[in-house]
Every structure is written in C-alpha cells, then in structure tokens.
Amino acid sequence: MGIHDWARTALEQSLEAAKQEGFSKELALRALLSAVVERSAMLRPADDLAQELTFLADNLDPERDYGFMRP
Template structure:
C-alpha cells in the first residue's frame, strides 16, 4: 500500500467517525485540514508549508495540467 492510499483510507475512517459524531463532511474536512497544517508547521518552515499549500490550491482543477507542465 502506498502512503497516499494509506492516507485516503485513514481519511475515510475519520470521516465515518465524524459522521457518527454528528459532524458534516465539510466541517470534518476543514477541521482535519487545519489540524494537518498545524501539525506540519511544527515540522516544516512556514515558507515551505505555504509553498506546498499554494501549489495544491493552484492545481485543484483535475482537468488542467499542473502549472509546471509544458504542453
């Protein structure tokens, strides 16, 4: 199992637990994202983390190539 598959499985388990606790998926995802960023900030520089988050935000559209790719 790849680390990405592991993360997706862990996410699904946490979303199920949140739903059982009466939380919406949107609220749970926002809280999880906040917790991941907070934990990551303890291990990485703010600049490094900001660059990764910016890259992910800039490439949210699955229909488009990543900004660094050439046609």
C-alpha cells in the same frame, strides 16, 4: 499499500467517525485540513509549507491544461 493509499484510508475512517459524531463531511474535512496544517507547521518551515499549500491550491482543477503537457 503506499503512503497515499494509507492516507486515503485514514481519511475515510476519520470521516466515518465524524459522521458518527454528527459532523458534516465538509466541516470534518475543514477541521482535518486545519489540524494537518497546524501539525505540519511544527515540523516544517512556514515558507516551505506555504509553497506546498499554494501549489495544491493552484492545481485543484483536474481539467486544467498545463503548458508543458501534450494533448
């Protein structure tokens, strides 16, 4: 199992635990994201973390075409 597969499994387990507590999936995901960013900020420079978050936000659309990609 790779690290990304592990992360997806851990996320699904966390969402199931949140559901058992009566939290919505959206609220749980927002809280988890906030916690991950907070913890990451303890380990990485703020500008590095901000660049990664900006990259992820800019690439949310899976249908988006990029200039370097061929059709």
